[in-house]
Amino acid sequence: MAAVLDQPASKPRQALGRKQWIGLAVLLVVACVLPFVLGNYRVFQLTLALAYAIAILGLNMLTGYNGQISLGHGAFFAIGAYAAAILMDKAGWPYWATIPVAGLVCFVAGFLFGLPALRLEGLYLALATFALGVAMPQILKYKAFEHWTGGAMGVVIVKPDAPEGVPLSQDQWLYFFTLFWVVVLFVAGWNLLRGRVGRALVAIRDQPTAAKAMGINTALYKSTTFGVSALYTGIAGALSAIAVQFASPDSFAIFLSITLLVGVVVGGLASISGAFYGALFIQFIPNIADQISKAAPWALYGVFLIGLMYLMPTGVAGLVRLLRHRWDTRRRSH
Amino acid sequence: MAVQDPSLPLLDVRGVTVRFGGITALDGVSFAIARGAITGLIGPNGAGKTTLFNCLSRLYVPTEGSILFEGTPLEQSPAHRIAALGIGRTFQNLALFRTMSVRDNVMVGGHCRTGSGFLANALRLPAVRREEHRLSDQAERLMALLDLQDVAQRPVSDLPFGTAKRVEFARALMSEPKLLLLDEPAGGLNHEEVDGLRQLLRRIQSELRLTILLVEHHMNLVMRVSDQVVALDFGRKIADGTPAEVQAHPDVVRAYLGAEA
Amino acid sequence: MDLLLHQVLSGLATGGIYASVALALVMIYQATHLVNFAQGELAMFATYLSWTLMQSGLPYWVAFALTVLIAFAAGVVIERVVVRPVENGSVLSVVIVFIGLLVIFNSLAGWIYSYTIKPFPSPFPSDLVAGGLLSGHELGSMLVTLGVLVLVFVFFRFTPLGLAMRAAAQNPVSSRLVGVRVGWMLALGWGLASAIGAVAGMMVAPIVFLEPNMMGGILLYAFAGALLGGIDSPGGAVLGGFLVGVLENLVGMVLGTELKLSVALVIIVAVLVVRPSGLFGQVHVARV
C-alpha cells in the first residue's frame, strides 16, 4: 500500500521567488489582523485550526514524504495534550513551558514506536498505528495512571491570560501564541524538507533499496521521521489542549487519527501548504455539514469528502499547484 | 585500519556462495579486481551477476565466503555504509526515485558525501547551506557530463529508458565512488549509443580514476572496453582473463556466446 | 480449567465473527490491493436490508439469498460509480473515499433505522451444543464461515477468474495485455466482497444485535485478524480471526479487561514484527 503512494512529482526545491515572499508576507499580515476583526469564538476556532495544521504537517512528513502510513497519530496528539495538561495542572508549570516538553516527550514516543514499525510496511504498518490510536484512550483511562491522567474524567486546565500590559483577550493571545509556533514549525519543516534530509525522506518512500544503496540509513531516518512527526503532532495536541482547557480520553478517540489523515490527503500529500487547507477542512466542514442536516450530518460530511477527492485527487494543494502552473504557462505564452 | 598497498586488489571476492532456498545463485565465486581497471562480468541469464552486485552493496548477505574491499571485509559494514566506503552502483532494472526530478535524483547520490542531520537541516545552519551548494555544483557538473541538463527539472518517471539509465549513472557518480558497479548500462541502446557509452566509460575511468565492474550482454562493448573479463555460469566462475582469452574459452562459447559469437 | 475452556470456546465464537469479516477484507484485498474500511458498514447496511425484507414477510432464507444478491450488485455499482473515478489517484485518496463511504453508510443507517438495537433472527436452532458451551447459532455461523472460506480459497487458487482477479490487482497494465477485463475484475471483487460481508453481517447480527455501529469494533478485530493471518491468505485470515477472538478472551481472563484490547493489539503487532507478512501471508521479495 505505501509502496505505491502516488504522489505528484515533487517540485524543484528551490528558494522562494520574490512573488512568493510577498505572498507569504501578506498572508502573515492577514493572519495577524484577523483576530482583531473576528469575534473571540472565531479566533478560538482559528487557533484550533492552526494547531491542526501543525499536526497535519507532522503527519504529512511521515505519510506524505516518507511513505509511512499512520492511522494512529491521534495518540501523539493525546500524549502532547496530556503532557501539557499534567505539567500545568499537577506540576504548576506555566503554559508556555509545556510546549517544548510536550514536543520532546512525543519525539521520544514516536521514535520508540518507529523502531518496531520499521519492520512493518503498508497495511501492516497501518494496523500497528491504528492499534496505537485505538489503544491510547484506554491507556489514558487505565487506573494505574489515573493519578496523573484523571482517568475517564480527564484534566481541566486554566486558560492562560495575556501577559500583563498586552491588551489582548485570552483567545487573541492564545491565537498569537499558537501562530508563533506555527511559524517556527513551518519554517523548520520547510527547511527540513527541501534539503538533504527531505530528499532522503522522499527517496526512502520512492525506492527504499536504492536509497539504502545511496548511503541513506533508512532505519534511522524512518524512525527519526516518526519521532519528528510525533513531535509536531504532540505540540499541536498541547496547543489545542490549552485552547480547549481540557484533555480527556474521549477527546482523542480513533476518529481524531482518521481526521488527521483526512486533513493530510485533502490538503495534499507531500505538500507543506496543504497542511493549512487540510486543517481548515477538518475544522470547518463538519460544522457546515451539521448546519445543513441534523438528520445525518456525517452522511453529508462523507459526500463532501468523496466529492473533494473527485475534484481534487491530489488534494487542494495539488489543485492550486496545477492552476498556478496553467496560469504561468498561459502568461508565458502571451 | 590496514595500510593500503596499492598493488593489492581493490576488490577481492573470496569463495562467495549465495543460496535462496534450494537455488544456488552463486557457488564459491572468487576473483580480484585491480585498482583502476575495467572488469567485465559476463554470463548467461540467471548466472548470478546481479546477485554478486547485490552482495557487493550488502543488499544480500553471502551464505559463505567473504568480500574484501581495500583489504577490509565488507560484512563489517551495514548496507548504508557501503556508498561511503566508495562503492557506487546502477541497477539493472532502474531503481530511480520516480517522483523526484532528475536533479534531485542525482543529488541524493551525494548523500553519503554529506553529513548534516535533522536538526541542522531544520535550522538551515550555514554549514548546511555550504554543503547544499557544493552538492548542487557537483550535480550540475555531472548532469552536464551525461547530457542531462535539458531534463534536469523533469520527473524521472517521464523519461525514456536510455535517459533514465544515464540518470542512474550520474547518481552513482555523485557518490564519488572508487569502485563503480554498472549493471547492463547498454541495455536498450542502439549501436551508436553503445559506442558513445564505451567512450564515456573510458573517459570517466581515466578522468575520475575509477575502477569499474561492468555487467553486460553487449559483447562488442565488453570486449572492447574491458581490461579483464570474468565469466559466470550457474553461479560458478568458468573463465577469468583478458577479453581475448575469455572470448575464446570453449565453456564460454558453449554456455554463453553460442555458435556464431 | 473449566473457565479456560469456556473462554477459549467463547473466543472461538466471537473469533468466528472476526473471521467472517476478515474473509471479506481478504477478498477485497486480493481484488484491489486495498483494505476497504467501509466493508463493515456495507455489511451492516446489507443486514438492515435483510431485516427489512424479513419484516415485510419474506422467509429467512429467501431474504438471505436476496440480500446476498443485492449486496453483490451494490458492491459492483459502488465500485463502478463511486470508486472508479479515484481509482487512478493515490492509494490514500482511495482510502479517504472509503472513509467517506463509511460515514455515509453509518449515518444513513442511523437516520433510516435509528440507533435502537434490533434483535435479528438466526436460521440455526437456539439449543446449546457442545455440552452447553456453544449456542446453535455460534456453531452454525462458524460452519458458514468455514464454508465461505472453502469457496474463496478454491476461487482464488483454482479458477482462472480468481487468478485474473489477483493479476488485475497487482498489475493492471499487464493484465490488460493478457486480455483481462481489469475494470470488471475490480467491480467483481467489490461485488464478491460485499456479498461475503453481507453473509458475515447476517451471521453477526444475531449475536451482537443489529444497530448502525455494530461493525465498528468488529472491523478492527477483523482487520487485525486478517493481517495476523496474512492479508493475501484466506485461510490465514480465518485462522487469524479465530486467534484474535481467543487471544482477546485469554488476555481478558489473565490480565483483566481494562487493557484487554490494548494488550491483545500489542501481542498481534509483536507477532507481525517477527513475521511482517502475517503467519500465513506470502513473503513478497522485491529485488533489484
Place this chain on the structure above:
Amino acid sequence: MSTPLLQVKGLHAQYGPTRVLHGIDFEVREGGITTILGANGAGKTTTLRAVCAMVRTQGEVWLGGERIDGKATEAIVRAGVAHVPDGRGTFMNLTVDENLRLGAYTRKDKEQVGEDRERLLQWFPRLRERLKQQAGTLSGGEQQMLAVSRALMLRPRLLLLDEPSFGLAPRIVQELFEIFGEINKSQRTSMLLVEQNAALALKLADHAYLLETGRVVISGSAESIRNDESIRRSYLGY
C-alpha cells in the same frame, strides 16, 4: 501481395499534453514480420502501445479488416494481439507458472494450451526450473524470457515485440530469433518488431520502417534497407 493483417493510417499518439507520434502509416502483412527501427526516444515503444490502445491516439488502426482503434486494450488482445511490453510487465508476486497461465487467459482450447506451454518450456528450460518460483525473484533475462513466453501463450495472430532481446545473453538472443522465425512459419503468426539490434531485426523481418521523432522517414523491404549502405550509416549507425 497478400492483404495486410495490421494497417495503420495517420496514427498520432500523446502522453498528457506531449505529442510523440505525428501521423504515421505502416502495415504488417498477414504472416509477415515488420520491424520498426529508430533512435532512443523516436517513438517505437509508443507505436506499439498505440496499436493496443495503451496511450491516447488519433488515426486509424485496422486489424484484419476490422477497425480496432478506440477499442479497449483487453478487447484488442482478445482479437489476437499479444504484446511483449517494454519493461517486461512481469506479475512480480505471482509464480512463473501463474504468469504463463495468464498468458493463455483468453484462450478456450485448453488442450492446445497445454501443448504450447510444454513447447515453451522446452525452448526456455530455465523457466521450467523456476515454475513455482515467485516471478519477481527471477533475474532480468529470465523475466524477459517469461515475458516472451507469456505473449506466445496467447497464440496470437499478431505479436508485438518491444525489444525482445533486451537483457538476454547472446546465445539466447540467437535462439530467440530462430524461434520467432519458426513460429512465424509454422503458425503464420505476424509480427511487429522493435529492436535496437538493427542487423538482427532486418535479418528476421521482411519489411522495415525507420522512425525519427515520431515520423516515418524511410520504409521499404528489409532487404533493400539492409543493403543500402547510406541508410545504414546515417540511421542505423553500423
Place this chain on the structure above:
Amino acid sequence: QSKGEIKLGQTMPYSGPASAYGTIGKVQQAYFKMVNDNGGINGRMVNLLSVDDGYSPPKAVEQVRKLVEQDEVLALFQTLGTPSNSAIHKYVNAKKVPHLFVATGATKWNDPKGFPWTFGFNLSYQTEGEIYARYILKEKPNAKIAILYQNDDYGKDVLAGVKRVLTGDKAKMIVAEQTYEVTDPTVDSQILSLKASGADTFINITTPKFAAQSIRKVADVGWKPLQFINNVGASVGSVLTPAGLDKSVGLITVQYYKDANDPQWKDDPAMLQWRGFMGKYYRDGNPADASNIYGVLAAELMVQVLKQCGNDISRENIKKQAESIKNFKSGLLLPGIAMNTSPSDHAPVDQAQLSKFDGKQWQLFGSVLGGQG
C-alpha cells in the same frame, strides 16, 4: 402577539460513538415546536439550537462557545455527556450562562458552591449505585457480587455509588469486576468470567446494546444470580425485548420515569399524550426508545422553569427559577416522584423506585427512595 423568542442551546452527539442519544435533542426540538404551536411560553417562542459535538469534548467547547458568543443563547439545556460537559463546565460558569439539566448522571453537576450555574438532571449514577448496594445489604447480606461496567465515567460513577455503601469488610462482598469498552463487539467473555467467580448477585452497569447482550448471555450460560440492571439499560422496548423477555424475568432496576413499552402504562393519560405528541411532531422517532421519554421529561422541566420566569427572561432569573423548582410532578415521572431544587441543590431528580421485571412489565416495589445525595 409574540413577545420575542427565548433562545436555548445544546450540544448533542448526532454523530460519533454516542449517536444513539442524538434522539434526545431531536425529540426536544420537536417538543418545543409543539410548545410554540400552542402559543409558546408566556407568549414567547422557544428556539432550541441543537448542534452536533460528535461526543468529542474539544468539539463541544467549540460549539458551546459558538452558541454562547455568536448565537447568544440565553441558556444551555441538556448538553449531553460527561466528557463534553466537563470540558465546558468552567467556561459556562465563568460566562455565567445557565447550564441547565445536563444530560448525564455524574454527581459533580450538583455543586452550587463551585459551579453555581450548572444544574444536573438525571438521577445521579452514584445514587443509583447506592440504591442497589443498600438493597443487597438488606435483602441478601451474604451476597457474592459480580459487577460488569462500562469503562468510562458513567460506569465508574455507578460503581463508585455501589462501593460507597459497601465499605469496610462489606467491600469483600464484591468478588468480581469486569469492564468493557463501547467498541467491544460482545461481552460474552466478561460474563463467563463473572459467572466463574461463583457470584450469586450481578450488578449490570451497561448501555442498551451490552445490557441486552449480557442479559441474554447470563441466561444462556445458565447463571442464575440476583440480577440488577441499571436504569440506562432497563428499557423494555430497546433492551429487554431484544434480549428476550423470558430471559429478563427477575431483573431489578431503579426507575424514576415511565417506560413507554411497559404495558402497565398503556392507558396512562400522560403516556397517551406523549404518544400523540410523538405521532404528530416526531414521526421519525422510535417510541420504543426510552430516550424519547427522557428527553420530553427534561423539556417539560425546562418549560416549567421558563414559565416560572414570567416576564423576566434574564440569565440571573433563569438560574434563580431553576433553583426554585418545587414539587414539579410530570405525568411521565413515576407516581410519587417529584422534582425539587433549591439554591443548595442543583439536582432535580433525587428520588427513584425499585422495580422488578415479571416477564411482561416492571413491577414497582418498595417505597420511593432517595440517595445520600
